[in-house]
Amino acid sequence: MDKNRTQFAILGMLSLQPMSGYDFRKSAGQCLGYFWQESYGQIYPTLKKLLEKKYVSRQSRRSKGKPDRHVYSITDKGLKVFRAWLDLPATVEKKRNEMLLKVFFGGKSDVSEQIKELETLKETNEMVLAELKEIDDWHVRNYDHHALTPYWLITIRFGIHRISAMIEWCRESIEILRHLPKEAVASVPDPISFYFKSRKE
Amino acid sequence: MDKNRTQFAILGMLSLQPMSGYDFRKSAGQCLGYFWQESYGQIYPTLKKLLEKKYVSRQSRRSKGKPDRHVYSITDKGLKVFRAWLDLPATVEKKRNEMLLKVFFGGKSDVSEQIKELETLKETNEMVLAELKEIDDWHVRNYDHHALTPYWLITIRFGIHRISAMIEWCRESIEILRHLPKEAVASVPDPISFYFKSRKE
DNA sequence: CTGATCATGTAAAAGGTTACATGATTGG
DNA sequence: CCAATCATGTAACCTTTTACATGATCAG
Numbered sequence A, B: 001m002d003k004n005r006t007q008f009a010i011l012g013m014l015s016l017q018p019m020s021g022y023d024f025r026k027s028a029g030q031c032l033g034y035f036w037q038e039s040y041g042q043i044y045p046t047l048k049k050l051l052e053k054k055y056v057s058r059q060s061r062r063s064k065g066k067p068d069r070h071v072y073s074i075t076d077k078g079l080k081v082f083r084a085w086l087d088l089p090a091t092v093e094k095k096r097n098e099m100l101l102k103v104f105f106g107g108k109s110d111v112s113e114q115i116k117e118l119e120t121l122k123e124t125n126e127m128v129l130a131e132l133k134e135i136d137d138w139h140v141r142n143y144d145h146h147a148l149t150p151y152w153l154i155t156i157r158f159g160i161h162r163i164s165a166m167i168e169w170c171r172e173s174i175e176i177l178r179h180l181p182k183e184a185v186a187s188v189p190d191p192i193s194f195y196f197k198s199r200k201e
Numbered sequence C: 001c002t003g004a005t006c007a008t009g010t011a012a013a014a015g016g017t018t019a020c021a022t023g024a025t026t027g028g
Numbered sequence D: 001c002c003a004a005t006c007a008t009g010t011a012a013c014c015t016t017t018t019a020c021a022t023g024a025t026c027a028g
Helices: A005-016 A021-029 A040-052 A076-087 A097-102 A111-140 A149-178 A190-196 B006-016 B020-030 B038-051 B076-087 B098-104 B111-141 B149-180 B193-197
Strands: A057-063 A069-074 B055-059 B069-074
Touching: A005 A021, A005 A040, A005 A057, A005 A069, A005 A076, A005 B098, A021 A040, A021 A069, A040 A069, A069 A076, A069 A190, A097 B006, A097 B149, A111 A149, A149 B098, A149 B149, B006 B020, B006 B038, B006 B055, B006 B069, B006 B076, B006 B098, B020 B038, B020 B069, B038 B069, B069 B076, B111 B149
Parallel strands: none
Antiparallel strands: A057 A069, B055 B069
8 A cells, every 4th residue: 555645535525524625625725624635636546546446436427518527435444544545654745845945044035025025924914814713713613513524623622722833923023024134144254053053062 | 947845945955154065954953954844756856957047056075984975066057047036025935734633623532632732833943943943042042143143033033923822722722622521413414615705704 | 808717637846855875984 | 584774766757737728707
């Protein structure tokens, strides 16, 4: 069994409901969008492979003009493989945050631009936070409607915590940038080993 | 100019100090590790390309037994390219969190295993948090030693905020899992559209 | 009438990991 | 004496993005 994760994202969504590749893209965007994303270049070839392995079955519906609509359902075999994957420990994602990489090296040449960017980021995140809170509320009100609700709540709250942290970080960072010393500070001869003395002390 | 980001991570570190591929791996691990990671399979080929483009220069030192040590320095040309990149807007990373993907679909079959995992995650993060706080303190005490200190503080505080949020999320999620209804709840006919009614209301 | 949405898919290129090869020195 | 660290690199593989192709229908 291979460990391509796209297939498990698809199997997972199919375990909730049969759907097409297009449906998957849309509903995954809404259900998983905050922590999982897939592009069509992954989805369609993966569905093909899943069909070959008999992890899913396919019903085609003719339509005029549009391409045929292919609706996929998970098979018992697929469900078994999916549940086995759930029991495996999750691999830790490689961390890559280009914004932070730029900040570490001093960011944009113009400090007022840096501040403006953080303000925009803060506002964007405040809007997303409001959305997530609405979804959260709705799940609390409808806690009993689906066995997975507690898990859906947990994932949404991950988003709420993370975004709240981001907003607070933006606020603090804007403060730091506003009170930056006007004059450039002298550089020490060996900046990096200097930076990391703290870890050895 | 291409947009491979490994080259900018390398140029950035070289803008602080000349170093070898091996040094980069090590010092980037300490300086950037929390938000940026590179493997050797990327580092050495990228250094080669940077040399071809004359963004870096190389001094070789013979050593017996070990391979020759190649120390790279950033050139004026390289510095110009790097600064131009800093001024460009950062691309947003694709979100992928396998742990959350598993949680969304109910996670491991055994709930006590789920709780145990979250407890371990919480403890790991508490240790990392303590480390980050130490580095933070050190930078506050040595604020004047390097012109980039405010930016280094900002990146570290990003980590502090994010990890604190993670710890709080672990705590809350463990609570939710401990109070899970013992009996499985009835499934509604169309779970996904049901899930997302909230967004349309 | 124009842009979004519906709907499928492919191919080439880029990006990234992993395992391998080599082998001396150093610290516990 | 064993494991880690020093130190460079390659090759095969896997993963992911992007651009392309096609074209109807629907809402404003």
